[in-house]
Amino acid sequence: MKSAIPETGVPITQPAAGNGSDRQEISLHGEVLLRLRDYVVEGNIPEGARVPERQLCEMLGISRTPLREALKVLAAEGLIELLPNRGARVRQLSQRDLAELFDVMAGLESLAGRLACEAITDEEIAAIERLHYEMYGHYLHRDMHGYFQTNQQIHESIVAAARNETLTTTYANFAGRIRRVRYSANFARKRQRWAEAMREHEAILDALRRRAGSELSDILFAHLRNKRSAAIEHLAEGPDSAQEAPPQGS
Amino acid sequence: MKSAIPETGVPITQPAAGNGSDRQEISLHGEVLLRLRDYVVEGNIPEGARVPERQLCEMLGISRTPLREALKVLAAEGLIELLPNRGARVRQLSQRDLAELFDVMAGLESLAGRLACEAITDEEIAAIERLHYEMYGHYLHRDMHGYFQTNQQIHESIVAAARNETLTTTYANFAGRIRRVRYSANFARKRQRWAEAMREHEAILDALRRRAGSELSDILFAHLRNKRSAAIEHLAEGPDSAQEAPPQGS
DNA sequence: AATACAAAAAATGAATGCAAAATAGCCAGC
DNA sequence: GCTGGCTATTTTGCATTCATTTTTTGTATT
Known part of the structure; x- marks a missing residue:
């Protein structure tokens, strides 16, 4: 070609x-x-x-x-x-680059959660709750695509609730960098991780309701860290999509 | 002109x-x-x-x-x-831009602290301790400039200890954006805030020694938040350095 | 046949040129 | 005397052109 x-x-x-x-x-x-x-x-x-x-x-x-x-x-x-x-x-992106990017994303979301707790309105929380239940529905129906999208919406809502344009822009930038990988980083076959993620999301919502900034910060970081592990393991095993460029050289 | x-x-x-x-x-x-x-x-x-x-x-x-x-x-x-x-x-930079930038910096340092606790060596901690005592010396001698520099070195050391190139680059980028303001954001005349900052640094060092990531994350965020307040108040009152461009137009 | 060298072709990095937009300068009119 | 509109100059945006560097291709030699 x-x-x-x-x-x-x-x-x-x-x-x-x-x-x-x-x-x-x-x-x-x-x-x-x-x-x-x-x-x-x-x-x-x-x-x-x-x-x-x-x-x-x-x-x-x-x-x-x-x-x-x-x-x-x-x-x-x-x-x-x-x-x-x-x-x-x-x-x-090397595996290390990816790990780094995920960690920075985790930090940014962690920050977003902290800031969101300072400024979020009841209406915004209600909206996120709706998304949460919608996502739960997707989870029950094993609808990966719907789950993924709603999940992303929740995270974006939290970032938006932080009311920090700079953060929003930066977050979007990093999200773009790992977007390709992120799509393949789902855990379609790892039901256990999926259930875990749902539990984490419950905790996120709970902390958000209580406006517990520091706590939410911890939860979000841990949540993203787990996502990171899932993504990297997934890549290490080799994603089924064989779109990757073969290692050239020798 | x-x-x-x-x-x-x-x-x-x-x-x-x-x-x-x-x-x-x-x-x-x-x-x-x-x-x-x-x-x-x-x-x-x-x-x-x-x-x-x-x-x-x-x-x-x-x-x-x-x-x-x-x-x-x-x-x-x-x-x-x-x-x-x-x-x-x-x-x-509007005051709001500045507030946003400081918050993002706070988030990044907070993340750096968390990550640093996972990977920092005893030697690195010892180096930071030395910087800390050096900074304490500057504080006692009321040496603003020395204090400021050493302070910055400490923060940079923590970021470096996070072992995340992406984070380091991003941090440097944001630091550049607010650098001009930062210099004038000192608290030369606010001894109380200065003392407070020193206490916060003690807490930072303590949490770092114990590798208490989540705790360090909180402390760093609060520390930077206080810095933000100091800087913004300082600007609101109008910095004595008349280097600023006068409002042009009428 | 395989490798090394060399020339040609193509791609990149930077400078220049040209059209459109914005700024300023100027004059008329109120 | 001041404002509004018109023209001239400057400045920006983009295309084109020129000079290197890289890559490819062909050839000759081992």
């Missing part, structure tokens, strides 16, 4: 001009950045694959200048790697 | 070529990025000031292309703002 990235060939439309989205980004560069980030996060480029600029330019229908600007930003965000004179590669 | 940025006119020297530094960045872009970041963090450009690209180009002795790439990255890092078609400005 010649091309590392699949054909999608949807060039960037007219930048702003009354599209329904709330994006205030109107510059071409901003548009490219959003598009490219999504493109990478969604896993359209194999890990570690070299991505010729020209090809991306053609795909997006732009010249190299704004593309290169976007690449530098993505590199700063940690999504891709920029080897000098050797182009951009999708960053390959 | 015509020029918003002071004259320093030190163009970028030959990029790599056996300079003593350990930097592996060799590309012009990387060099520019480091230079510009330092330049902004050190406060050489007044907050909110418009910075014409041309001027920066001349200052660094480069063309606009690598400069603009660096600007995009700095904008992504949150150091500057890029208004569409209106150039780059040094980001002006």
Whole structure:
């Protein structure tokens, strides 16, 4: 195969001009950045694959200048790697990188929980409770996908309740970095871990109701730590999806 | 005054070529990025000031292309703002932004403490103890500057002991964003707060010795929260250093 | 046949050029 | 005297171009 990235060939439309989205980004560069980030996060480029600029330019229908600007930003965000004179590669996360990322995520959520306890309203808690019961339903029905989504919504709600834009942005950034892995990090076959996670979520909700910041912080950290273990073990055993790039060299 | 940025006119020297530094960045872009970041963090450009690209180009002795790439990255890092078609400005941190940043820093240090307890060696603790006593000396001698520096070293040591590169990088990023403010956020005249901070540091050291992760996490968060309050009150009252840009416009 | 070397092709890094937008400067009008 | 609109200059955004560096391809030699 010649091309590392699949054909999608949807060039960037007219930048702003009354599209329904709330994006205030109107510059071409901003548009490219959003598009490219999504493109990478969604896993359209194999890990570690070299991505010729020209090809991306053609795909997006732009010249190299704004593309290169976007690449530098993505590199700063940690999504891709920029080897000098050797182009951009999708960053390959080692197991250690992953462990680190999970821990930072754990720290951020832990912080979010602590802050949320200071500011969360009864209505917000009620909303999270609803999500919790919805998730419980998914759990009972063994609906992994629904469970996963609702679970994510709960965590995002907690982060939102922290009322800290900076935290929200940072959290989203890190979430993007491990999103690909996260999807495969479920514990479909490990029922025991699943039940455990549900219990942890009960504890989270309980601490949140009591606005017990420090306690919630501990619980969230532990919860994410367990998630981390599950994810890493899962990867170590090798996920069934054989999409991984084979170890090249020798 | 015509020029918003002071004259320093030190163009970028030959990029790599056996300079003593350990930097592996060799590309012009990387060099520019480091230079510009330092330049902004050190406060050489007044907050909110418009910075014409041309001027920066001349200052660094480069063309606009690598400069603009660096600007995009700095904008992504949150150091500057890029208004569409209106150039780059040094980001002006509102009081709320600052509060948010301090809280995120608190969360990161809190995480660092927790992780450090899992991995820190006796030697590292001993080193931190030495720093602690050194800091105590500065406190007794009312040496604000020395105190501040040693204090920072302690916090950095804890972050380092967490053995998480990602965390270290993220921490450094946020530290850079509030560095300017941080310097003026000391409590030179508030002896009471100073004494309080010393007591908190004792508690930090104690929890670290016992490897009490959760406890240390709480203490660090509270400690940084207090620092935040001190800093924000300080700014609200108006820092004596008149280095701030006067409110321009009318 | 395999390896080493060399030249060609392609890709990257940076500079320059050009069009559009914004700022400022200026003059007319109230 | 001040405000509003029009033009000129500056500045930004992006495309194009040029110079290196890397990668590939072909050839010759062992």
